[in-house]
Amino acid sequence: MSVLTSRLDTRGPAYAEARDAMLAKLAELDTEHAKALAGGGERYVERHRSRGGLLARERIELLLDEGSPFLELSPLAAWGSDFHVGASVVTGVGVVSGVECVIVANDPTVRGGSSNPWTLKKSQRAGEVAERNRMPMISLVESGGADLPTQKEIFIPGGGTFRHLTQLSAAGIPTIALVFGNSTAGGAYVPGMSDHVVMVRDRSKVFLGGPPLVKAATGEESDDESLGGARMHAEVSGLADHLAEDERDAIRLGRRIVARLNHTKAGPAPAAQVREPLLPAEELLGIMPPDLKVPVDPREVLARVVDGSEFDEFKPSYGPGLVTGWATLHGYPVGVLANDNGVLFSAEAQKATQFIQLANRSNTPLVFLHNTTGYMVGAEYEQGGIIKHGSMMINAVSNSTVPHLSVLIGASYGAGHYGMCGRAYDPRFLFSWPSARSAVMGPKQLAEVISIVSRASAAKKGQPYDDDQDAAMRELVEHQIEAESLPMFLSGRVYDDGVIDPRDTRTVLGLCLSFASNAPVRGTDRFGVFRM
Template sequence: MSALHTRLDASSQEFAGRRAAMLGSLAELETEHAKALAGGGEKYVERHRERGKLPARERVELLLDPDTPFLELSPLAGWGSDYTVGGSLVAGIGVVAGVECLVTANDPTVRGGASNPWTLRKALRANEIAYENRLPCISLVESGGADLPSQKEVFIPGGALFRDITRLSEAGIPTVAVVFGNSTAGGAYIPGMSDHVIMVKERSKVFLGGPPLVKEATGEDADEEELGGAEMHATTSGLADYLALDEEDALRTARRVIARLNWRKADEGARAGAVVRAPLYPEEELLGVVPEDLKVPFDPREVFARLVDASEFDEFKPRYGPSLVTGWAKLHGYPLGILANAQGVLFSEEAQKAAQFIQLANQRDVPLLFLHNTTGYMVGTEYEQGGIVKHGSMMINAVSNSKVPHLSVLVGASYGAGHYGMCGRAYNPRFLFAWPSAKSAVMGPQQLAGVLSRVMRQSAAAKGRPFDEEADAGLRAMVEEQVESESLPMFLSGRLYDDGVIDPRDTRTVLGLCLSAIHTAPVQGARGGFGIFRM
């Protein structure tokens, strides 16, 4: 492979301006992440500690191997809603006893760990990641079940949580539940359906209905310990496989369970013998690559040069369809195919090039990375006559039916069907992250407002009515503001349309962790089977 040569001038005013804008966005992001870290707030965290209990994130930290990374997923879940940022659930991928695991932990400082709509969506996404990548799943449970005021949004779709646990087990993917406190109603089924269950003496309470509900339903005066205490489940019901003395002992036991799984990566050979070499250029410079104005193009090779091993990149079809850069590299020793937008717009040539490249990656069993900065497929008479619909459809067909794992990172714009062709959320990338500079919507705010304005202007003319220019200007401004706010990464991340908004400087590490997780499962591409490509 040949190493990329940078043309980025880190001493220029342009670079300084881009860097300052990115740092400003990162400061805003840090403020929002702090809300998730705060859980239910100082008052409820202190109350939790006074009861001799550890906060959710400290439980996760004690579970993981010392000095190993934790790739947190969807920390902004619920952002912009009426619910606490974070979805009252911590979720992520970490190493336990040398094994990469998907870990979730209820945050009992937020309404007792009860599940609201964002908890549910986040937990379902975590289960999906565990299933696709064959990651053992560890649930640190302390939940009062559904958040009753929002039960209409939780109860019916919530059944998928229990379905997922049993499907993981059926697929041979281990599931472990560690119960720290109340695990009531729906929360009781998590240990009930897990392969391994650990409870804490005199702390864990697992029952379908607590004493108040039992009294209401049957008239029985039930004692909490007899009804669902850890001792009872360890000696009488048999639900508890292990009885821990305290929280620390429960986490030690969970580590021992994982250590005894005899778990191996299915595709560790993908990087066998690889010598991992750092990029030639500092990751710090990624702060100054993307312009604040996304209409200004930038060269994605400057991103590759700071992501891939030794900055080495073999470009595929470099002189054909140049607004889409495609090629081969390695990242932390793992082979990788990369597709990245260069000039924003996708033409017929770029779409055909992408389809061929995706087929090649599937023949070679190589995962694909999509770096988004696209305004979509080109429009206009010349391009429609040239077949942009069928060629764009060819690219989307290839993305849809590709079987190798996909990773997506939104670094700039991701608009229209270009978002689909570049493997947006609806196309099930294994992981999707966004930089703070990213924006995603059906089209740009100005374009969308302009289209609405033209439609209303034509409608008024067709009806012979005068057009209210003042009202039109007000409507355009309102629409632009709304679309702008709804296309920002924190808004989209709050709705789990990505797996997190990340610092550009962390991109190589995040992608390396994802690639490692991906190779826990077999990596095999499609052999044919792409449907009909319209030629």
């Protein structure tokens, strides 16, 4: 047993500065989260309430088991775009009738719950979570269909949403639709392609085209109820399996449907006895310095996250820029790969490759803590095989089949982001701390590269080079890349599953390990060719 100790000086000025900087970032994050919670704004919230409707998060709260957690996903989707923060939909994972379920709830206070391009990305990500972790998917539907002004970005890829619902069903993953209001056009296909459907009397309206469209298309006069009302679908069309008296009754019926699924987890259960870390999570606020160039020992993070602060390190003297080892987290065994804010050399890449193979042999999930500037460059390292060694690590990550959980705690630049299982490498879940940064490279380095290339191009053409213009260009590029590498920017594009408070890291990872255990946890020995 190896118990981690701490060298963090929690009374020193560096810690205080880091803590204050993190708290400031968390305050900014709270402000942006509040925008998502506000939905379409007070006017539209009150209008929805006046019609007797519950808000999206109120529906979710009633659906969940009392006192159980709800891990909301991508709450900042659409941040920085022309659309409301949150993308007019709430997604996440919670416990319903004792079963961990993925929940997708349209927010009818935002343009009638219509789907914009970010709604699509966020909803499709929720579907991926349901599929990869084999969790039932519950859709709380009230949607006007596609946001028509952006139809060119929605129509073609949006069809994949309905296709995916049928694929979940074919894979034996239950899909449930609780329809609370209008579900028009594309919104009608969610109940149409779900395994179980509940509609609310006098409130649910499901049709491909409403009365005005039908009249325009065919000349037929019709009303909402005969065209797509809940009672009609329950008694005539057969689209509704259950007819609820009101929204709360629909939620009750949804909970009963889940209770009758006979769902069991296919993965391992956690240990019966779980010990908290020996060091307080509160201290995670002061670990990451404002200047990400300052090295940080990732063991300081692990000591405040893993069970009992116990960590059995693998190859501690080899490739020291990457910490690897074994721990348990909320009773689940995990392998950990964590950077110390340095570059990855050949030794680190080879160490990671072997470690990932070992984790697959023992069917052990992997946790990646990102804080790296990428793989080392330069003639010496190119000649030493950094490309093939980095490729080995990326090969191992790409083909590993145990669950991967990634947390960006600091820098995550270049191919180092790939090797540490960034979004493109399909981690089961990926979260960021407010201190994180991710881009093709750091802002200063990127601006310097552009400057060098531009200067060389001018010299080759025999043209003078304007140093003042070069300085202005550098400043502009640095500001742009800095803004585009911030966690809120990346989260807005659904490149992570959310920006989290560092103090919640243990809880979030523990929930994700539990979610992942709904599916079998199996490793593999099938990897691509490792170029030696």
